[in-house]
Amino acid sequence: MTPQRWNIDPNLDLVLERVVDVSPALVWKAWTQPEHIKKWFTPAPWTTVDCEIDLRPGGIFRTVMQSPEGEQFPNVGCYLEIVPERRLVWTDALETGFRPSRQEPAPHCPFRLTAAVLLEPSGTGTKYTAIAMHGTADSRSRHEEMGFHDGWGAALDQLVAMAHEL
Numbered sequence: 001m002t003p004q005r006w007n008i009d010p011n012l013d014l015v016l017e018r019v020v021d022v023s024p025a026l027v028w029k030a031w032t033q034p035e036h037i038k039k040w041f042t043p044a045p046w047t048t049v050d051c052e053i054d055l056r057p058g059g060i061f062r063t064v065m066q067s068p069e070g071e072q073f074p075n076v077g078c079y080l081e082i083v084p085e086r087r088l089v090w091t092d093a094l095e096t097g098f099r100p101s102r103q104e105p106a107p108h109c110p111f112r113l114t115a116a117v118l119l120e121p122s123g124t125g126t127k128y129t130a131i132a133m134h135g136t137a138d139s140r141s142r143h144e145e146m147g148f149h150d151g152w153g154a155a156l157d158q159l160v161a162m163a164h165e166l
Helices: 024-032 034-040 137-145 148-164
Strands: 013-020 047-053 060-066 072-083 087-091 113-122 125-134
Touching: 013 137, 013 148, 024 034, 024 113, 024 125, 024 148, 034 047, 034 148, 125 137, 125 148, 137 148
Parallel strands: none
Antiparallel strands: 013 125, 047 060, 060 072, 072 087, 087 113, 113 125
């Protein structure tokens, strides 16, 4: 799959694309098992202290991030599409069972988004594409200003380091 399938709109979407020296199978494992998510998902010095995954369309994807000061930030979303070792798509606009979210956007993430992680074999590694889709240009800009590329890039570095230990 290529990001073009997603009709990337540079006014609404942010993209992180990189080739990593980890197989798609290990990247998939890192993204789909709570015990692994907790090790890499939040850029240090923040941590992910809890994770719940029901890996099916309509299933929950929930994380709890913790700041260095100990403040916790829950994030609840719903999986939209799952193609093993190729694609994960989820959104925080929906809760489990495709129910519209009843939660206001969190202060640390004051907008809704839909995210896709696309994995393609590349030699012995993986072409990794993460897409954060936003409903408005303002949301996209806020997410970029919050450090999308640095944060999602640092988390990917942590995923790769953890995957090398699996």
